[in-house]
Amino acid sequence: MSKKILGLAFTPITILISASMYTPPVGAVECGEVIVTSVTLDQDLLCDVSDGNPPALTVVGPSGNLILNGYTVSCISSAGGNPGILVEGIASRISGGEVNNCPEGILVQGNGSHTISEMEVRDFRLDGIEIDSNYNIISENMVIGLPGTTVGDGIDSNGDGTTIIQNYVEGVGDGGMEIGGDFINVTLNQVAMVDDLGIFNSGNFTTISNNHLENNSFFGIATTGSFGLIIQNNITGNGDGGVEIRSGNDNIVSQNSILNNGGFGISDNPGGIVISGEFSSRNQILSNTVTGNTDFDLWDVFDSGDCSSDNQWVANIHDTSSPACLD
Known part of the structure; x- marks a missing residue:
């Protein structure tokens, strides 16, 4: 033609x-x-x-x-x-x-x-x-x-x-949104019923704010980037969990509502907010409401058990955590 x-x-x-x-x-x-x-x-x-x-x-x-x-x-x-x-x-x-x-x-x-x-x-x-x-x-x-x-x-x-x-995203076989660049602003979107992650971020200096992530197969949000801000999102009913920091440093996760996630996904580390990166450091988990999640509401997977890592967990409303000293 x-x-x-x-x-x-x-x-x-x-x-x-x-x-x-x-x-x-x-x-x-x-x-x-x-x-x-x-x-x-x-x-x-x-x-x-x-x-x-x-x-x-x-x-x-x-x-x-x-x-x-x-x-x-x-x-x-x-x-x-x-x-x-x-x-x-x-x-x-x-x-x-x-x-x-x-x-x-x-x-x-x-x-x-x-x-x-x-x-x-x-x-x-x-x-x-x-x-x-x-x-x-x-x-x-x-x-x-x-x-x-x-x-x-x-x-x-x-x-x-x-x-x-x-934007509204539904029914895709991979991620609802995949963010690969730096300095991306992702705000006021809804991602529902996708067969993978709601939002996956591998960029740096990403802001993910005021989004609604519901009933996706894996985590609502997962990141491998650094210097990101995940703030004021509503994350509920996702298969693996709410927010997962898989790698990356100096991220802030704050003022999110993360309810009733996990229990029907494939992750080895399901939960409300999970730091699963062995070398992830200086991340701040602040003032989130995280309840009803499986396996734990708050989970720092590689913490030795005494909250000695340099990731900070402060003033989060939660029911369960691993280690138990996380706040």
């Missing part, structure tokens, strides 16, 4: 129009097009993105933007091939519609500073939204995998400095 570059011819005029009053023109967009202007869809698309064909749509910033206008970009098959929407360049905006049944929903590349908002991404096989560039905003999206088919993450962020805010 050949690609077509979609542009809009115009005659220059001297009248200045406020950006807030501007509505992108409606474009007769076809499968395989490369969008380099601001375009609004006027119809659903059903595209073949199998190997040898381009993505359903490619949007290239800064001039390329796509408002889906409530329409759906669907792929004939999610078995293999290219994403539904590929974002390249810098500072593109994708909003207001659905991507359905594609191998990967939206792939965000280029130089970054893109905005993906108010999208529904459904029934993908790999990742719902994959972010391979820096300083993007991923906001108010609904990302729903297909149980038994989706093997990837709901949102997979590999660049630095991205904000992931007010």
